[in-house]
Amino acid sequence: MKPLLPLVFSLLFTLIFLKGNAQEDSTKLVIDTGLEVYLDYGKLITQFSEFESKLEAGIAIQLSNKLAPNFQAGYATLEPATAFENGTYKSTGYYGRIGVNYLIPFDNTNTFFVGIKYALAFYEDEGMYEISSDIFDTYSVSFSEKDLEANWFELVMGSEKKLKNEKWAVGGQFTLRVMNQRDKFSPVDTYAIPGYGRTLDQTVPAVNVYLKYKF
């Protein structure tokens, strides 16, 4: 997905530009250090979808040096209707991400950040396809694969805003996921991986929105 590279560079350039402007502001910036927990509320909406069901939460520790080591864990059931024109597909499993974010605070309410993560998924998939014929019985084939593993890296950039009660914040992030290793099969390969998404490309973009509580 070559168009993503200029996009990443554009975002990085914008962040650097904004940071340069922010430093001209005379307001004293305060980094709220400590433990944070957050919930991906965008994934909660998928509970009402018939195609997927996702749940993801995480913890982070904000350090005074603007670094924030973080960890997320999630569970997903993916049943993309677009997997096969003449079949069905379902992928289910757990995943975890570990990484670190670097904060670029603009003021004491709004913060931007960039980060990098390593992710690991344990999952299984199953499905079936049908070959219909004008003369013969429809040829139906079921398949399933257990104990599958995949790992990938993620480049993250996003923004966060504190709410009136400053212990709470909402945020969103754009993620570029780069596959490192996964199990492959022929003729019908893994179509979707929990935590990663569709495997059609070596890189996939993603957007997350979350609600955070700071202890």
Place this chain on the structure above:
Amino acid sequence: MRPVIKMSLKFSAFLSLCVLIVALSCEDTEPEIDNIDPFLNIVFINGDSLDQLNALIEEIDLTVKDIDDTIAILALDSVIDRTETIDSLNEEKAALNTTKSAFNLTVTDIESGSVRVFGISSPAGINPIIPSPDSAEIFRIPLNPAEDISEFEISLEGQQYDLKATYERNTVVEQRTVIVEAFLTDVISESLEITYICQDSSTTCTSNETTVTARF
């Protein structure tokens, strides 16, 4: 509004726009695949009729040659006026050539496979196919996607014929569609004279791209 807030709002809008562009760039525009099961292209030729017609055409050619020889001899006669006889022979020759043209058209029709196929069924199948009499001259017969062999019973102009195709199957995914390909290893019949030439290499005789000629 403080400049930095304005800036952050602009950045948020920029981020949203980028996400939208990425989403649109990922949209699928792939065409759908028509055939997911393998098939065999087959042309039926009425060999008996063809042989009879070719024999008649050959007979006409010989007769026309005899007429030409006769006309040449008569034309040399300087004693008796043979004009009436020669005109009569020329009329006979023209009539024979008209008949020959009609036979040639019929031969062309037969060789192109314009025959009435009343039905194709298989002992392992569930539905017989009844091709339209006006359908294409090349008939597309589905191969069994679940087996490496397909046997057919074919009704051609009131007679029953057999046909058996053996092949190796391969399952592939193309444009999010699972399809079964067949690579022919043999096409045989006890009642039809079968010939076919693989379009690609002999090791991968893709059934969908091969046309079988069946003379009956």
